[in-house]
Amino acid sequence: MPPETKYFRNDRCLVTNARAVLDGVTYAMANITSVRLVEVEPNRVGPVLLGGLGIAMVCGGTANGKWGMALLGASLIAGAVFVWCVQKPTYVVVLGTAGHETHAQSSRDGDEIKAIVRAISKAIIERG
Numbered sequence: 001m002p003p004e005t006k007y008f009r010n011d012r013c014l015v016t017n018a019r020a021v022l023d024g025v026t027y028a029m030a031n032i033t034s035v036r037l038v039e040v041e042p043n044r045v046g047p048v049l050l051g052g053l054g055i056a057m058v059c060g061g062t063a064n065g066k067w068g069m070a071l072l073g074a075s076l077i078a079g080a081v082f083v084w085c086v087q088k089p090t091y092v093v094v095l096g097t098a099g100h101e102t103h104a105q106s107s108r109d110g111d112e113i114k115a116i117v118r119a120i121s122k123a124i125i126e127r128g
Contacts, residue, residue: 005126008119010112013105015119017126020095022105022116027095029127034096035120037113040106042087051080093117 004016014021018029057073060066091113092106107113 005123007123008115013116015116015123017123020104020120020123022093025104027097027102027104029120029123031097032095032120032124033098035117035124036094036096037117038092038094038103039110040090040092042089044084044087047080047084047087050083051077054078054080093120095120 004018006014006016008015012023016029020027020029020032054073054076057076058070059073061068061070061073088108089110090106090108091110093104093113093116095102095104105113105116
């Protein structure tokens with residue numbers, strides 16, 4: 001049996017010509033038929049609700065001369081914008097096997113997930 005060829009390795013992942021170990025789960029390369037990257041956008045409901053409440057407070061406060069309420073509303077809007085900006089998408093390695101797909105590993109580091117997908121793709125292609 002020939003030695004395994006390593007295509008990618010880090011602390012959470014190992015991809016060789018024979019196997020892929022992702023988040024502690026081992027997948028046989030012979031059973032993997034496809035691999036793809038999926039980008040999952042973060043849930044934006046919280047910042048939208050917070051911003052909407054802030055806009056209502058700014059409008060209500062300025063219309064009634066309650067500047068404290070308007071200032072608090074502006075602070076809520078600023079907080080909503082901040083939360084929106086710091087939220088990052090989650091990147092997922094999706095492995096296709098005979099009959100179904102598995103979300104094998106996820107990370108907020110898109111470069112790491114892209115490297116894993118490239119390594120698995122290379123292993124599939126070289127397997128033939």
